[in-house]
Amino acid sequence: xxxxxxxxxxxxxxxxxxxxxxxxxxxxxxxxxxxxxxxxxxxxxxxxxxxxxxxxxxxxxxxxxxxxxxxxxxxxxxxxxxxxxxxxxxxxxxxxxxxxxxxxxxxxxxxxxxxxxxxxxxxxxxxxxxxxxxxxxxxxxxxxxxxxxxxxxxxxxxxxxxxxxxxxxxxxxxxxxxxxxxxxxxxxxxxxxxxxxxxxxxxxxxxxxxxxxxxxxxxxxxxxxxxxxxxxxxxxxxxxxxxxxxxxxxxxxxxxxxxxxxxxxxxxxxxxxxxxxxxxxxxxxxxxxxxxxxxxxxxxxxxxxxxxxxxxxxxxxxxxxxxxxxxxxxxxxxxxxxxxxxxxxxxxxxxxxxxxxxxxxxxxxxxxxxxxxxxxxxxxxxxxxxxxxxxxxxxxxxxxxxxxxxxxxxxxxxxxxxxxxxxxxxxxxxxxxxxxxxxxxxxxxx
Numbered sequence: 001x002x003x004x005x006x007x008x009x010x011x012x013x014x015x016x017x018x019x020x021x022x023x024x025x026x027x028x029x030x031x032x033x034x035x036x037x038x039x040x041x042x043x044x045x046x047x048x049x050x051x052x053x054x055x056x057x058x059x060x061x062x063x064x065x066x067x068x069x070x071x072x073x074x075x076x077x078x079x080x081x082x083x084x085x086x087x088x089x090x091x092x093x094x095x096x097x098x099x100x101x102x103x104x105x106x107x108x109x110x111x112x113x114x115x116x117x118x119x120x121x122x123x124x125x126x127x128x129x130x131x132x133x134x135x136x137x138x139x140x141x142x143x144x145x146x147x148x149x150x151x152x153x154x155x156x157x158x159x160x161x162x163x164x165x166x167x168x169x170x171x172x173x174x175x176x177x178x179x180x181x182x183x184x185x186x187x188x189x190x191x192x193x194x195x196x197x198x199x200x201x202x203x204x205x206x207x208x209x210x211x212x213x214x215x216x217x218x219x220x221x222x223x224x225x226x227x228x229x230x231x232x233x234x235x236x237x238x239x240x241x242x243x244x245x246x247x248x249x250x251x252x253x254x255x256x257x258x259x260x261x262x263x264x265x266x267x268x269x270x271x272x273x274x275x276x277x278x279x280x281x282x283x284x285x286x287x288x289x290x291x292x293x294x295x296x297x298x299x300x301x302x303x304x305x306x307x308x309x310x311x312x313x314x315x316x317x318x319x320x321x322x323x324x325x326x327x328x329x330x331x332x333x334x335x336x337x338x339x340x341x342x343x344x345x346x347x348x349x350x351x352x353x354x355x356x357x358x359x360x361x362x363x364x365x366x367x368x369x370x371x372x373x374x375x376x377x378x379x380x381x382x383x384x385x386x387x388x389x390x391x392x393x394x395x396x397x398x399x400x401x402x403x404x405x406x407x408x409x410x411x412x413x414x415x416x417x418x419x420x421x422x423x424x425x426x427x428x429x430x431x432x433x434x435x436x437x438x439x440x441x442x443x444x445x446x
Contacts, residue, residue: 002201003152004160004212006045006437007170010056010064011037012192019097022166023089026058037193037220038064042071044195044219044437045162050076051152053162054145056084056169064193065164078164083141086166087134091120116182131172135182138172150204158199170196177209178402184394189414189426191217191225195437212404212439214428219437223271225426228416231370232426233363234272235388235411236295236379238288239264240442244407248322249445251315251349254286261287264408264434264441265294271410271433272377273298280377281366283310283384291408292379302377309362312381313446316349323445342398356387356397363388367419382446385411392423406431406441 011034015022022028030038045068055065057080065078092100100108111118116131145161152159163173171188175181177198190196197212217225224234239261243250257265268291277299282292284306296302318326326334330347337344341352363378370376380388386400392413395402405411410433412426431439 002155002158002199003146003149003207004158005198005200006048006050006160006162007173007190007196007198008041008064008068008162008164009167009170009190009192009194010058010061010164011035011041013060015094016192021089021092021095021097021100022060022086023093024058024086025090025093027094028060030060030063034060034064034192035067038067039071040219040221041193041195042068042073044432045072048072048160048437050074050162051159052076052149053078053164054081054084055164056080056086056166057082058086058166061164061166065162068162068164078162081141083137083144084163084165084169085137087130087168088128089120089130112186114183115185131168131182131185134168134172135176138169138176142173142176146200146204146207153200153202153204153207174198174211174214178211178393178395178399180394187393187423187425188214189225189424190215191222193217193220194427195219197438209402210404211402211428213430213437215426216430216432216437217427218271218430218432224275224410224412224430227375227414230372230415230418231367232375232415233367233370233413234275234277234375234377235385235413236268236291236377237382237385237405237407237409238283238291238379239268240407241287243320244442244444246322247443247445248320249315249318249326251312251319252285253319256286257290261291261407262294265291267433268408268410269295269298271430275299276375277302277377278374279366279370280304280379281310282306282379283312283381284308285311285381288379288381292377295377295379299377307362309358309365310378310380310384313346313352313355313383314348314350315346317347318349338401340398341400342396352383352387352397352400355383356391359384359387360391363391364419367413367415367423370419372418382444386446389425389428392425404429404439406434406439407444408434408441409439 013028015028055078200207202208409429
């Protein structure tokens with residue numbers, strides 16, 4: 001089926017706790033908590049056979065990989081590779097973040113707001129842009145990985161590769177895989193010892209990429225990533241229906257949750273029970289509304305607003321059909337839907353661009369209405385959630401297959417500098433509350 005990449009950021013380090021700039025110098029080491037995080041991550045991955053493991057040669061990543069693999073129960077050892085080194089911030093290495101703001105205020109602002117423009121001078125007088133160099137490094141390392149594991153990308157089975165590295169290089173790997181430029185660097189968040197899962201399939205030279213999950217920290221007993229300043233939205237896909245399980249295109253036919261879907265909603269309720277919620281929004285259809293109602297049982301008094309802007313894509317004449325039935329009547333249209341979904345107008349239905357326009361408009365209205373510290377719950381559908389996330393990540397509606405949304409999966413979107421400054425995808429499609437690191441929910445028909 002694919003080459004599965006499991007990306008893990010190293011555990012908490014001494015420089016992390018001291019709020020110092022680390023970069024690629026090997027001056028910090030794992031804290032006691034960082035060692036424990038590595039062990040817990042290995043235990044969380046215990047049931048996942050690994051074909052290979054790679055790590056940065058810096059001690060905080062190398063030690064995380066070693067302890068993770070020991071806890072995972074494998075004899076596999078991680079291969080250290082310079083292509084996984086962290087970003088080169090040599091002029092700042094060891095500085096406290098407070099010192100950085102005081103000593104280099106303009107450069108620090110640029111690093112926060114437009115990191116791709118940050119420029120340093122070398123001793124020989126030449127200049128370099130650290131993030132641009134890191135993007136080239138990420139591309140070159142990925143090219144080598146794909147060469148070494150070309151058979152896995154095209155195989156009928158799934159091969160899993162572990163990658164343990166650093167915040168900056170892992171973000172650049174994600175951007176490179178998604179075809180995004182360095183300016184989108186700040187759209188992603190990766191916490192210490194977090195787990196992100198990507199699936200690569202098709203051609204090793206130009207693989208199709210899917211983010212299965214991003215920045216999962218449930219295995220660390222942390223639940224969701226810690227909220228900072230700014231509004232937050234929790235985006236949830238509704239629980240399973242019988243048609244999800246059967247692989248039928250349901251679209252705007254109002255199919256209710258099945259027993260498993262209700263259990264998924266209950267699991268999401270428990271997972272989000274300790275979150276502070278001020279508002280909630282749902283598609284006007286029954287399956288997301290029922291999911292939202294279950295989650296809100298632990299949040300009495302939170303108003304729930306239904307909106308047609310979040311209803312599922314209209315599949316038109318495809319609704320109620322299995323894929324095999326669609327293949328008989330509309331073989332070329334189905335092939336186009338899988339290959340280039342942006343080109344397809346479903347018979348008596350919608351285009352993915354229509355869905356993206358109304359979903360993103362609704363999302364933007366909700367986000368703009370939130371006060372600085374408010375958190376809102378949004379429960380919707382597969383295609384709706386995917387188009388919203390494509391927009392927030394800087395992707396196009398054509399890229400919906402790059403995003404996975406499992407039934408009952410939870411995604412967190414933060415606006416740390418306000419809505420006008422843009423979104424940060426703090427985590428994506430967390431399904432560990434449903435059991436295990438991987439998303440094992442029904443594939444559905446979308």
